[in-house]
Amino acid sequence: MKIYFANGLFSHADFNYNAALVARLRQAMPGLEVYLPQENAAINDKQAYADAKMIAQADTAEVLAADLMIAVLDGPVIDAGVASEIGVAYAKGLPIIGLYTDSRQQGAGNAKKLAALAEIAENQFHYLNLYTIGLIKLNGTVVNNEDALIEAVRARL
Numbered sequence: 001m002k003i004y005f006a007n008g009l010f011s012h013a014d015f016n017y018n019a020a021l022v023a024r025l026r027q028a029m030p031g032l033e034v035y036l037p038q039e040n041a042a043i044n045d046k047q048a049y050a051d052a053k054m055i056a057q058a059d060t061a062e063v064l065a066a067d068l069m070i071a072v073l074d075g076p077v078i079d080a081g082v083a084s085e086i087g088v089a090y091a092k093g094l095p096i097i098g099l100y101t102d103s104r105q106q107g108a109g110n111a112k113k114l115a116a117l118a119e120i121a122e123n124q125f126h127y128l129n130l131y132t133i134g135l136i137k138l139n140g141t142v143v144n145n146e147d148a149l150i151e152a153v154r155a156r157l
Contacts (some may be wrong), residue, residue: 001032001033001067001068001156001157002033002034002035002065002066002067002068003025003032003033003034003035003066003067003068003069003070003153004035004062004063004066004068004069004070004085004089004094005018005021005022005034005035005036005037005069005070005072006037006069006070006071006072006079006081006082006085006086007071007072007079007082008072008075008079008081008082009037009038009044015038017072018036018038018072019036019038021146021149022034022036024146024150025070025149025150025153028150028154029150029153029154029157032153035062035065035066037059037062040058040062042054042058043055043058043059059081059085060088063085063088063089063092063094064088064092066089066094067094067095068094068095068096068097068153068156069085069086069089069094069095069096069097069140070096070097070099070149070153071085071086071089071096071097071098071099071136072098072099073098073099073100073102073128073133073142074099074100074101074102077129078128078129078132083129083132086132086135086136087132087135089139090135090136090138090139093139094139095139095140095156096135096136096139096140097136097140097141097142097143097149097152097153097156098133098136098140098141098142098143099142099143099144099146099149100128100142100143100144101144101145101146102126104124104125104126105125105126105144107124107125108125110124113125
């Protein structure tokens with residue numbers, strides 16, 4: 001199985017998280033082929049040059065060659081590149097597993113947090129774009145931790 005791993009890759013935090021999680025996936029399921037864009041130096045060596053068309057063509061080809069997409073949804077908003085990749089995967093009919101670990105999803109049963117939704121600018125929860133989430137759910141699922149992600153991948157093997 002070939003997996004396309006979609007996440008931002010420009011901060012050290014994202015770069016290191018991506019590398020660690022992909023290493024964990026590869027260790028948990030030997031033989032799993034994971035395309036991690038930051039490992040493609042031809043387009044992502046930031047000391048070199050790759051224009052917008054080169055990046056779009058290279059990553060789109062990898063999405064289209066994949067059997068499954070993992071899309072990390074964390075951050076203030078879903079990374080723009082990840083959202084684009086989700087759209088390509090959806091159009092191909094590719095199964096997508098979204099990983100959403102934001103701690104603000106907790107407390108859905110807390111009456112005070114729920115009541116705060118009625119107050120202007122007091123949303124205690126994080127918002128994700130529902131169109132993008134809908135594309136994921138139409139072709140797959142959203143999980144909220146790395147262990148659940150690994151199990152969801154295993155279930156698709």
